[in-house]
Amino acid sequence: MENSQYEERRQRVAAALPERKLDCLLVAFSPNLRYLSGFTGSNGALLILAERSILFTDPRYRTQAAQESTCKIRVAKGALVLDLVATLGKLGVKRIGYEPARMTCDAFESIKSRLPLRASLEPVTGWIEELRMVKSTAELALIRRSVETNSRAFEQTVARVKPGMRERDLATELEYRMRRLGAEKPSFETIVASGVRSALPHAQPTAARLTKGDLVVVDMGAFQEGYASDMTRMLSVGAPNAKATRMYRAVLEAQLAAIDAVRPGVTTVSVDRAARRVLAGYGLDHCFIHSTGHGLGLEIHEPPRLGKRDRRRLSPGMAITIEPGAYIEGFGGVRIEDTVVVTESGCEILTPTAKELHVV
Numbered sequence: 001m002e003n004s005q006y007e008e009r010r011q012r013v014a015a016a017l018p019e020r021k022l023d024c025l026l027v028a029f030s031p032n033l034r035y036l037s038g039f040t041g042s043n044g045a046l047l048i049l050a051e052r053s054i055l056f057t058d059p060r061y062r063t064q065a066a067q068e069s070t071c072k073i074r075v076a077k078g079a080l081v082l083d084l085v086a087t088l089g090k091l092g093v094k095r096i097g098y099e100p101a102r103m104t105c106d107a108f109e110s111i112k113s114r115l116p117l118r119a120s121l122e123p124v125t126g127w128i129e130e131l132r133m134v135k136s137t138a139e140l141a142l143i144r145r146s147v148e149t150n151s152r153a154f155e156q157t158v159a160r161v162k163p164g165m166r167e168r169d170l171a172t173e174l175e176y177r178m179r180r181l182g183a184e185k186p187s188f189e190t191i192v193a194s195g196v197r198s199a200l201p202h203a204q205p206t207a208a209r210l211t212k213g214d215l216v217v218v219d220m221g222a223f224q225e226g227y228a229s230d231m232t233r234m235l236s237v238g239a240p241n242a243k244a245t246r247m248y249r250a251v252l253e254a255q256l257a258a259i260d261a262v263r264p265g266v267t268t269v270s271v272d273r274a275a276r277r278v279l280a281g282y283g284l285d286h287c288f289i290h291s292t293g294h295g296l297g298l299e300i301h302e303p304p305r306l307g308k309r310d311r312r313r314l315s316p317g318m319a320i321t322i323e324p325g326a327y328i329e330g331f332g333g334v335r336i337e338d339t340v341v342v343t344e345s346g347c348e349i350l351t352p353t354a355k356e357l358h359v360v
């Protein structure tokens with residue numbers, strides 16, 4: 001990512017400080033910190049003021065911070081918070097915005113107890129997340145690459161899957177391949193759930209072996225250059241039975257209907273409803289127990305959410321997942337998930353992997 005992009009983002013935040021009646025904004029939550037500074041270290045805090053930004057970190061990240069960010073950098077000798085508070089005192093700032101949803105009570109108390117009397121911590125919720133929702137062209141290129149890596153890892157692995165393989169070994173193979181193809185790491189713990197366990201939407205892989213007659217949920221994602229991908233595909237060990245085939249068709253139709261509903265200006269709940277309506281036609285709506293999708297980017301789950309109670313309107317440049325599912329306890333489950341990007345006229349499906357039930 002170009003440094004100018006981080007600088008523009010900080011300028012945008014700095015320019016909006018007065019309307020929020022803030023003298024500065026303090027950002028320590030890693031995805032927001034990275035979004036605004038480029039810094040990827042595990043310990044940092046960014047102070048955005050009207051005229052400049054200061055990035056606080058510790059000696060381990062001195063070199064890395066200077067390489068990654070054009071912010072003025074302060075390397076703390078001891079705890080970051082001491083340096084930070086000393087700087088806040090010297091600058092004489094009064095109203096300090098902070099992210100309560102992203103800060104521990106401990107950090108909050110530690111800063112608050114050391115601030116000069118005239119200074120106050122003012123809660124700011126969702127501001128940077130709001131900015132992050134609409135992706136730039138450069139961010140979309142990174143998400144596209146992450147999606148491609150993820151799909152290639154899936155395709156290379158599935159070509160070698162055999163009945164009798166353990167869920168855990170399949171998950172390991174998927175993660176190994178995504179790293180070989182350029183990912184830093186999985187964007188969440190890879191889900192491989194077979195047989196009745198496929199009815200658990202967020203199952204962890206076990207030592208269970210893929211057995212004839214099993215449906216297998218494979219839900220996987222990569223982080224590549226910091227950006228997430230997310231995809232779910234289904235395997236069937238041997239030919240699926242009539243009930244599994246019908247469930248698969250229902251979820252696929254629901255997924256296609258939801259994708260069809262994605263366009264700028266529509267509410268997220270209307271996309272969710274499009275999926276639920278199809279499943280209701282199959283009598284399976286009560287088996288769909290999570291939301292239809294979520295935004296993704298520097299986090300695997302970020303706004304907007306596409307659920308029953310989410311009324312945000314979609315805008316071009318939002319990267320979201322579409323992932324309806326149906327889960328029947330004691331039988332199994334089906335989920336199909338793509339990463340898509342909202343365009344001026346609808347959406348583009350980034351995930352290139354075919355959506356038929358892969359029989360192994």
Ligand code: GLY
Pocket residue numbers: 188191219230323337
């Ligand atoms: N496995 C996480 C998700 O699909 O959202």
Ligand code: MN
Pocket residue numbers: 219220221230231232337
């Ligand atoms: Mn997923």
Ligand code: MN
Pocket residue numbers: 230294321323337
């Ligand atoms: Mn997802």
